[in-house]
Amino acid sequence: MQWTKKGERLPKKFKVQKSASKLMATIFWDSEGVLLIDYLPKGTTMNGQYYANLLAQAREAVVQKRRGKLSRGMLFLQDNASVHTARVSRQAPKDTGFSEIDHPPYSPDLAPSDYFLFSNLKKELRGRRFVDDNQMKMAVESHFDCKEKE
Numbered sequence: 001m002q003w004t005k006k007g008e009r010l011p012k013k014f015k016v017q018k019s020a021s022k023l024m025a026t027i028f029w030d031s032e033g034v035l036l037i038d039y040l041p042k043g044t045t046m047n048g049q050y051y052a053n054l055l056a057q058a059r060e061a062v063v064q065k066r067r068g069k070l071s072r073g074m075l076f077l078q079d080n081a082s083v084h085t086a087r088v089s090r091q092a093p094k095d096t097g098f099s100e101i102d103h104p105p106y107s108p109d110l111a112p113s114d115y116f117l118f119s120n121l122k123k124e125l126r127g128r129r130f131v132d133d134n135q136m137k138m139a140v141e142s143h144f145d146c147k148e149k150e
Contacts, residue, residue: 023133025140026051028058029117030074034144036061039137048086055089059096070097079103 002010024040036058040046062070076098078084093100124143130136 021133023136026054027113027117028061030066032066033147035065037141046083048083048088051083051086051089052092055092055096073099075099075101077101077103
C-alpha cells in the first residue's frame with residue numbers, strides 16, 4: 001500500500017525477474033588449480049558425514065589429477081567451521097591420507113580461499129542473473145577452467 005493524493009494513480013511497478021536460488025559449493029583446490037567442486041543438493045544439510053564423504057572424493061581427485069602428490073604427502077588446510085570440527089570429519093583427513101594444518105581460531109589473516117579463490121569469482125559473477133542452477137554451475141566451472149595455473 002502507498003499514500004496517494006485523491007484521484008492520483010499508483011505508480012506502475014516493474015515486474016521483477018526471479019533469480020536462481022542460492023547454491024552452496026564446496027571447492028577443493030591446490031596451487032595448481034581446482035581439484036573438485038561439489039554442489040550441495042537442494043534440501044540437504046552439510047554435516048560431518050557429508051563432509052567426510054567429500055574428503056574421500058577429494059582424495060580421488062588428487063589421485064586422478066595430481067599423480068604422485070598423495071604419496072609424498074599433502075597438507076590440508078581448513079577453517080574451524082562446525083562441520084569441520086565434528087567427530088566424523090576430524091578423522092576423515094587422516095583416513096584419506098592428508099596431513100591436516102589447523103587454522104588458528106579467530107585468525108585476523110585472510111584464509112587463502114577468501115583471497116585467492118572466492119574474491120575473483122565474486123567479481124565475475126556480481127550482477128549476473130541465472131535462469132537455473134545449471135547455468136550458475138556452468139558459469140562457476142568456466143571461471144575456473146579459464147584461469148591459468150599462476
